[in-house]
Amino acid sequence: MNSERIVGRSVPRKEGRDKVTGRSKYVDDMVLPNMLFGATVRSQIPRGRINKITFGPGIAWDEFVIVSAKDIPGKNCIALIGDDQPCLANEFVNHPEEPILLLAHPDRHLLPKAVEAVSIECEALPAIFNIEESECRSEVIWGENNIFKTYLIEKGDIDGVWSKADFIVEGEYTTGAQEQLYIENNGMIAAFDGAQGLTVWGSLQCPYYIHKALIGLCNLPAEKVRVVQMETGGAFGGKEEYPSMIAAHAALLAMKSGRPVKLIYDRMEDMAATTKRHPSRTRHRTAVTRDGKILGGEIESTIDGGAYLTLSPVVLSRGAIHAGGPYHWPNVRIRATAVATNAPPHGAFRGFGAPQSLFAMERHMDRIAEATGLSPIEIRRRNFLRTGDTTTTEQVVREPIDLGKLLDRGLEISDYHSKKKRFAIQNKGGDTRKGMGIATFLHGAGFTGSGERYLSSVVGVEGCADGSVRVLVSSTEFGQGTKTVLSQIAAEALGLPYDSVSMGQADTLEVPNSGPTVASRTVMVVGKLVQSAALGIKQTLISSGLLSEAYSADEFRAACRRYVSEHHQFRSWSRYEAPADIFWDDEKYRGEAYAAFAWAVYIAEVTVDLTTFSVSIDDFVALQEVGKVLHPLLATGQIIGGVAQAIGFCLYEKVVWQNGRMQNNQMTNYIMPTSSDLPAIRVFFEELGNVYGAYGAKGIGELPMDGPAPAIVNAVSDALGVHFDSVPLLPEDIMDKLDSARLAVAAEEADVGGGR
């Protein structure tokens, strides 16, 4: 057996060679004979009733394939949690990017003019565009009250704490929408024939979500729908749900025309129409003692879900469970609400609700520090969750986590204390101000609560005719390293070299449903299943007498070849079983919310320019405990990439809305960080391990999205001595706030001078 361990080593990325040579095939690189190109005609107004559709002059309409809601063979909805979102609007539109008609033509150049020539006459209805308008219910646009979902988490007796408090600290915090901005736009190709059924190829995260949506929409049996993932150029949650819509559109055009149809969004359409991060508003009211102990608090968190339900309930749930941060709350009441507005539905984006509520929590901790006269470090230290404590959902922290120690290590690496001292002197003059900011936080890995139990994922490992091994999962690769890490796990379990393991393509015809590739669950949950399916292969070979307990890679290959030649197929399956000691109560929202948490301390050092009000990040330390790191290079890449995206969320990326429509839907006016904008992000790991994950791994992908925004805004607030409570925080926001702070001071001085 191979004695050298494979997990923990930075082996070459499986598909790396194809990626650097340009050979990888993304969906737009694929061409099918006789293929048409598709385009989408959308609503122009946020809300209304469709009265009439006219096809304008100057277009050879008979050359076009035209699909409307009437052409849908099955149910007109994109099935997900609910079925409220139509595939094509029929009578009513509820947001300004709502698809109404589909066109296809062999010449893609002719499509934009044709889309423009369709005119849709609507009777406009009053629309609502933000959380406040939705809450006041002047218009009810969804259900009975504009509310998609609410959660209530209660622990202890919150009403009893206020009278015991030395301080009551309140704050309100908001975060904006954020575009995922994967560099590859969304796209799909669909082909249909009566015998084989429907096949779609595309850029996507969750093959089986699309599979499910297409079955009902196209009224086809499951075995007549096939979904194949092409190489996917970034996703970040942005290819979790909307690909079902695009696949549905391509499928309808292909079914009507009898020809393959390629439907690729350009950047403007992708940014405007597909999902973005939920805008949020979180209010805190916290009872604190004189010595900085949190007695309890009320947290009220609201997210804007857009026009349809989509994934908002799940995003909301994660946001609610993370709202208390890594702190011990003896008493707490968390109310979380997702509301409807007439904007395109907001959806999954790395972090999934947690970046919003943790931004609020970590800004609020600095507020509490100020109110109690303690430092941001001390206030956190006095309230950290410790092993044996319970979280807001009364989950017992079983891991031997020591956040105080983690914080100490972060402070040392970032040279926090001496920098604070230095900045206190430097900040007395000059035209820049420097500050330090901390965020301490956690991120639950895997689906929330009973999610994994419902998913009941299945993984396969196959012994092949040439003696190699193939991993069969619907878990997708979109840059995070799924293929590499799952191969490592299988190789490790079998004691084989990394090269003898390959990955099947995520194709619903070939692979079982290992669940969606979301929620930082792939390495921890799916990886564990790969490990046990691989062990099944080994067990079978041993018990059939083809292999002895100790074997070389050559012996394994020979045994595997023999087995396949005798039995034709050699597959081992493994299905998720919830650990017996994990309990979750969906009704009361109480119990073991996650099988494991990752923990982190992020520290930002910033300079604010008092002339331009621009913020530069001089140093960024990202220190985290993520269980066993299976691939250090990939893990580091995930953290740096996540931090970079979160820096964008915090300082650069602002979605400008007008009547529910994104106005700056171009890379020229929606600004993400470039290589020259970002600092060298310093990444450190602590490795405690995790009994529930493959070889001790926990989830890693989303964690780095949570901490940077509060750490940076805390640093900016520290530098300027003024509290900032919203992201994105652009130079003009800083200028405005400083101006009003100055005016307030001036007014106070005038007051003092004039009277008392």
Place this chain on the structure above:
Amino acid sequence: MNDSGPGPAKVEISFAVNGETKTVRSYPMERLLDVLRRDLGLTGAKEGCGEGECGSCAVLMDGMLVNSCLVPVLQAEASSIVTIEGLSDGETLHILQQAFIDCGGAQCGICSPGMILAASHLLNQNADPTVEEIREGLAGNLCRCTGYSQIVEAVAEAARRRTSA
């Protein structure tokens, strides 16, 4: 989708791509990116934005780095173009391609062709760039996955390997 056709009639345009002379019949204002991808089957150059912002469509034209989504194919007449497919034969990798693999410079890979060509252009101008020069030099190429650090390391590593080779 970019509406660059039909317009004026198609013309014949010749240029060298990865060392081979090619002649295409194309609308003069057709984007070089589309001609490369569709007519020549060179799909390594990608469309990220179609407006010159992201650099994922970057190719080398007479040694200069250009965003092929902004170049009308007429402008390519008689030029010499290198795409990612021409940087190496795919078996022995270019020093930058190897460094990108070793340092984690490619995650989802969609920016990698343009990024690697931009890096090769940078190293041709400056064989031993500082980290700041690399960060500046690649600022026209967006990457949403990596946060750039491992790309910057890959380029620095390639420069080191080249000088020590």
